[in-house]
Amino acid sequence: MSALPAAVAAPDSVEVLPPLAGRRRIAAVLRKDPAALAGLTVIALFLLVAIAGPWIAPYPAQGAGVVDPNTLTLPPSAAHPFGTDDLGRDLLSRVTIGARPTVLVPFAVVILAVSIGAPLGAVAGYLGGWADRIIMRLTDLFLAFPSLLLAMAIAAALGPSLTHAAIALVVSWWPWYTRLVRGVASSLRQRDFVEAARSIGVTNRTIIRRHILPNTITPILVQASVDLGIVVLAMGGLAFLGLGTQPPGADWGLMISEGRASVLSFWWISAVPGLAMLLLVMSFNLVGDALRDVFDPRQYR
Amino acid sequence: MRKAEFLISRTGSALVVLLGVSVVTFVLARVIPTNLAAEYVGYHARPAQIARAAHQLGLDRSLPVQYLHYMNEILHGNLGISVSTKRPVLADIAQRLPNTLELLVLGMIIAVLAGIVLGALSARWRGRAVDGPLRSVSILGVSFPAFWLGLMLQIVFFRMLDWLPLAGQSTTDLSFTNPIHPVTHFQIIDAALTGNWIAFRDVAAHLVLPAVTLAAFPAGLIARMIRASMLEVLEHDYIRTARAYGLPDRLITFGYALKNAIGPTLAVIGLSFAYALTGSFFVEVIYDWPGLGQYTVNALLALDYPAIMGVTLLGAVSYIVINLAVDVAQAWLDPRVSLA
Numbered sequence: 215m216s217a218l219p220a221a222v223a224a225p226d227s228v229e230v231l232p233p234l235a236g237r238r239r240i241a242a243v244l245r246k247d248p249a250a251l252a253g254l255t256v257i258a259l260f261l262l263v264a265i266a267g268p269w270i271a272p273y274p275a276q277g278a279g280v281v282d283p284n285t286l287t288l289p290p291s292a293a294h295p296f297g298t299d300d301l302g303r304d305l306l307s308r309v310t311i312g313a314r315p316t317v318l319v320p321f322a323v324v325i326l327a328v329s330i331g332a333p334l335g336a337v338a339g340y341l342g343g344w345a346d347r348i349i350m351r352l353t354d355l356f357l358a359f360p361s362l363l364l365a366m367a368i369a370a371a372l373g374p375s376l377t378h379a380a381i382a383l384v385v386s387w388w389p390w391y392t393r394l395v396r397g398v399a400s401s402l403r404q405r406d407f408v409e410a411a412r413s414i415g416v417t418n419r420t421i422i423r424r425h426i427l428p429n430t431i432t433p434i435l436v437q438a439s440v441d442l443g444i445v446v447l448a449m450g451g452l453a454f455l456g457l458g459t460q461p462p463g464a465d466w467g468l469m470i471s472e473g474r475a476s477v478l479s480f481w482w483i484s485a486v487p488g489l490a491m492l493l494l495v496m497s498f499n500l501v502g503d504a505l506r507d508v509f510d511p512r513q514y515r
Numbered sequence: 516m517r518k519a520e521f522l523i524s525r526t527g528s529a530l531v532v533l534l535g536v537s538v539v540t541f542v543l544a545r546v547i548p549t550n551l552a553a554e555y556v557g558y559h560a561r562p563a564q565i566a567r568a569a570h571q572l573g574l575d576r577s578l579p580v581q582y583l584h585y586m587n588e589i590l591h592g593n594l595g596i597s598v599s600t601k602r603p604v605l606a607d608i609a610q611r612l613p614n615t616l617e618l619l620v621l622g623m624i625i626a627v628l629a630g631i632v633l634g635a636l637s638a639r640w641r642g643r644a645v646d647g648p649l650r651s652v653s654i655l656g657v658s659f660p661a662f663w664l665g666l667m668l669q670i671v672f673f674r675m676l677d678w679l680p681l682a683g684q685s686t687t688d689l690s691f692t693n694p695i696h697p698v699t700h701f702q703i704i705d706a707a708l709t710g711n712w713i714a715f716r717d718v719a720a721h722l723v724l725p726a727v728t729l730a731a732f733p734a735g736l737i738a739r740m741i742r743a744s745m746l747e748v749l750e751h752d753y754i755r756t757a758r759a760y761g762l763p764d765r766l767i768t769f770g771y772a773l774k775n776a777i778g779p780t781l782a783v784i785g786l787s788f789a790y791a792l793t794g795s796f797f798v799e800v801i802y803d804w805p806g807l808g809q810y811t812v813n814a815l816l817a818l819d820y821p822a823i824m825g826v827t828l829l830g831a832v833s834y835i836v837i838n839l840a841v842d843v844a845q846a847w848l849d850p851r852v853s854l855a
Contacts, residue, residue: 443657474801488660
């Protein structure tokens, strides 16, 4: 009865593990899979760079956008390992400063989308009936738009800025988590420990908070690790089109677009931030694949 | 006759969603902070002229009335007049849609073929030396920022190798030297139909890079899905039986296993068509392709709200139709799919 094909919708029965065992298994998976571990290392490294950006960038002022007419379009060298752009700014510094919007903001977007989507999904799946019908119809409505198109339209309507791009992505991403959590919650409803809690008179609100939501954390983590890569690409796309971070700010998507005009002469201006983005998205995919292997083996292997 | 019932109920709920989509699109367009009437008459107009334009456009009426008016116009095939092109939005869309479809269809053909080959080979040699590189290629495919991949392909295939044109749909003077007579309005098909082989070669060369860029993401997605699905099928008893009979390995992998592995991936193929739809925004901007993606981006950046409403609505409609088609196809192919 939804607008999406059955296989894309959340499965009806997701393997439900005790929350702690789930998290321990995630740690075990990541330890054993070298590709996933490499991905995790890259993500951790990029996170560090994002946090420490202004302190570790060789030319922090240029990273933030200050122009240097003496160093225009220099190819990579010892002084500028990634070269400089057509306004003379050191690309290593730009990439370092640009890590904040490019790496940190997608985390914020996914966390916000989860904190809107998951409780709604838990309520819909656990209560069923009218609440379920209303929430899921609303979800279907948002899922009827291609996510990126909806995000682009919202970002344009709000006016181009990093915050607005992030809001636009949260608005178009939460329904995916509602759908996922609803599937888990409705299968949990029949389980003995939930029945037991209900029979001794625990309120619905407490059951959802104490018994339903904690059990949805593992599937959410698996989904979020894959989504992070997609959100990085979507944020980058919005910035590339001019709907995200505005010049002279640094953002990898924006930097790719800034290098576009002279890409045939000075390839490194676009190539460097794009490579960084490719590496980041690949890392999210490697980690996501490893997690999905364990918790949802029927999906992509 | 449960299939007919299923079809009717799915179509019904799709129609309800469509109605909701029209409300969202309408509300979204009203959030856009522009003075539409002023845009139409130009910025040097007097207040009275702006007010008259607002009245003519129906902007002085209440929102629900405006919505009903808007729906009525849509049902009569009128999507409004674009602020930037000053042409009916529907005419703009009709003019650009074939170009985008040409790109989308070719991109999807490449993606499906490459995805199936990559996925099937990687499943057949699971864990062997080639499996690693094959899987890496499919992970790369889903990790490329499309707008960056496009630029890099331009550097390699235009700047360095000079094998393919940089951008655009055809060489500029082609319309003077070998004009394509419109038959179906799909450039490449028309060139072939009219036997205009010089134009055909030119248009085909211009299609290659955009189509490949567009195909990267769906190809990776399909490859991963096919591999997973094949690994599952290869565990089945009938595959073991076939092996026991000594049938050639190639026949088992590509004849028996692949056939049954494609069914479950139909949903992903449908989904990747929808991804390709949004991917076309970036690809068309990078390659200056005169299609709907470029039109959408320009409309968004110019806050051309009748055009935004038109393309958003079209995007949602095609998304719903694709998903409906996938559901129906799956139910038809696989009797085990529940028709709930």
